[in-house]
Amino acid sequence: xxxxxxxxxxxxxxxxxxxxxxxxxxxxxxxxxxxxxxxxxxxxxxxxxxxxxxxxxxxxxxxxxxxxxxxxxxxxxxxxxxxxxxxxxxxxxxxxxxxxxxxxxxxxxxxxxxxxxxxxxxxxxxxxxxxxxxxxxxxxxxxxxxxxxxxxxxxxxxxxxxxxxxxxxxxxxxxxxxxxxxxxxxxxxxxxxxxxxxxxxxxxxxxxxxxxxxxxxxxxxxxxxxxxxxxxxxxxxxxxxxxxxxxxxxxxxxxxxx
Numbered sequence: 001x002x003x004x005x006x007x008x009x010x011x012x013x014x015x016x017x018x019x020x021x022x023x024x025x026x027x028x029x030x031x032x033x034x035x036x037x038x039x040x041x042x043x044x045x046x047x048x049x050x051x052x053x054x055x056x057x058x059x060x061x062x063x064x065x066x067x068x069x070x071x072x073x074x075x076x077x078x079x080x081x082x083x084x085x086x087x088x089x090x091x092x093x094x095x096x097x098x099x100x101x102x103x104x105x106x107x108x109x110x111x112x113x114x115x116x117x118x119x120x121x122x123x124x125x126x127x128x129x130x131x132x133x134x135x136x137x138x139x140x141x142x143x144x145x146x147x148x149x150x151x152x153x154x155x156x157x158x159x160x161x162x163x164x165x166x167x168x169x170x171x172x173x174x175x176x177x178x179x180x181x182x183x184x185x186x187x188x189x190x191x192x193x194x195x196x197x198x199x200x201x202x203x204x205x206x207x208x209x210x211x212x213x214x215x216x217x218x219x220x221x222x223x224x225x226x227x228x229x230x231x232x233x234x235x236x237x238x239x240x241x242x243x244x245x246x247x248x249x250x251x252x253x254x255x256x257x258x
Contacts, residue, residue, distance in 0.1 A: 006203050007164070007222035007253045008240060009033040009145070011065055011114070013051030014042035014228060022227040028054055030236040032252045033061040033222065035112045035145070038093035041067035041075025045100075052100045061252035062101055063145060066093035067114030075115035076182065083130030086117065091134045094142075109254050110164065111135055112145035113152070122150035122178060132159040143257055148219045149177040164221040164253045167202045169195045169239055170229055172211045177218065186211035192234050196242050199223055203248055221256050 012028065013036040014021045021042065028034065036051050037043035043051075055062045066089060067075030081089070094111055101108045113121055113131060121128040128151040135142050136159050146152030148165035156163035170189045172180035180187040189195045202208050203220045210216055225235045243250060 004247060005249050005251050005256055006220055006243065007032050007256055008225070008236065008243070008250050009035055009063070009112075009166070009222050009253075010225050010232065010236060011035045011037070011227040012055075013037045013047050013065075015047050016042055016044055016071065023233050024051065024054065024227065026233050027225075027227055027236050028058050028060055030240040031060055031225075032250050033063055033109065035063045035065035035114075035224075036097055037114070038064050038066045038097050040069045040089065040093055041071065041073075041114050048097060049100050049103070052097070052104050052106065056104050056106050061109040061254060062097070062106055063110035063112055063143075063253070064094050064097035064108060065112055065114045066090045067117050070116075075117065078116045078120060083126050086121070086127055087130040087134035089117075090131050091138050094135065094138050098139075108139070108142065109252065110143035110145045112166070118147065118152075119179060121152050121155075122147045125151045125155060128152045128155035129158065132156045132161055135159075136161055143253055145222060145253065147177075147179070149217070162257050164257050165219040166222045166224055167199075167208070167218055167220040169199045169223055169225045169235055170231075171226075173208055173216060173218075175210045175212055175214050175216065177216055180211050188229075190231065192231055192238055195235055196238055199239050200242060200246055200248075203243065204246065222253055
C-alpha cells in the first residue's frame with residue numbers, strides 16, 4: 001500500500017556567534033519538523049532561542065539535534081566515548097533545547113542525534129541503547145528519530161520509546177542501509193531531480209538504490225534534507241511540492257507516530 005503521510009525535516013539553528021550557516025528563515029517555510037542544534041556541534045543559546053521561536057511562528061515542530069562536543073569538526077568526527085558518556089551528552093543537550101521550548105511555550109517533539117554520533121549509534125547497539133536509556137529518563141514520551149533499519153531503531157523499540165524512521169533526500173546509501181561516509185564517491189546527492197525521484201520512491205514504495213545499484217528496503221516516516229547543504233532550499237521546496245503533487249500529505253512526526 002502506498003504511503004500517504006510523511007514528515008519533512010531539516011537541521012536548523014546551526015549558526016554560531018557571528019557565523020551564519022544555512023537559510024533557515026526560508027527553509028522553515030517548507031518543512032514540518034526541525035532538528036535544532038543544541039550547542040555541542042553547532043549553535044549557541046541565542047541561536048537556539050531564535051530558532052525555536054521561528055519554529056513556533058511557522059507552526060513547525062521542534063526537535064533537538066544533540067551531537068558530539070566538536071564545534072571545530074561540526075560533530076562529524078568520530079569520538080571514542082563510553083555509552084555512559086554518550087548518554088549524558090544527549091541528556092545535557094536535550095535539557096538545553098527543552099528549556100527554550102518551555103520558554104517559548106512549545107513542546108519538544110523529538111530527539112535526533114547528529115553527525116558522527118548518529119552514524120556510530122546506527123551501528124553500535126550498546127551506544128544506541130545508552131542514548132535511548134538517557135532519552136527515556138529525560139522524557140518517556142519523547143520520539144527518537146533515527147536512521148531506518150539502524151541499531152537506533154532497535155534500541156528505541158527495546159526501550160519502549162516512540163520511534164520514527166528517517167530517510168535522507170541528499171545522502172547515498174550503502175548496501176546495508178547505512179549512509180555512505182562523507183568524502184566517499186556517492187555520499188552526497190547533489191542533483192535535485194535525482195533527490196526528488198529517490199524521495200518519492202522511498203516514501204511510496206519503501207525502496208532505495210544503494211551506491212552499488214542494489215535495491216534495499218527502507219521505511220520513511222520522515223525525510224531529511226541537510227540545512228547546511230548548498231541546495232537545501234531548492235531541495236525542500238521541490239520535495240515539498242512533488243510529494244504534495246504525488247498525493248502524499250506532509251505532517252509533523254507527532255501526527256504520524258501516535
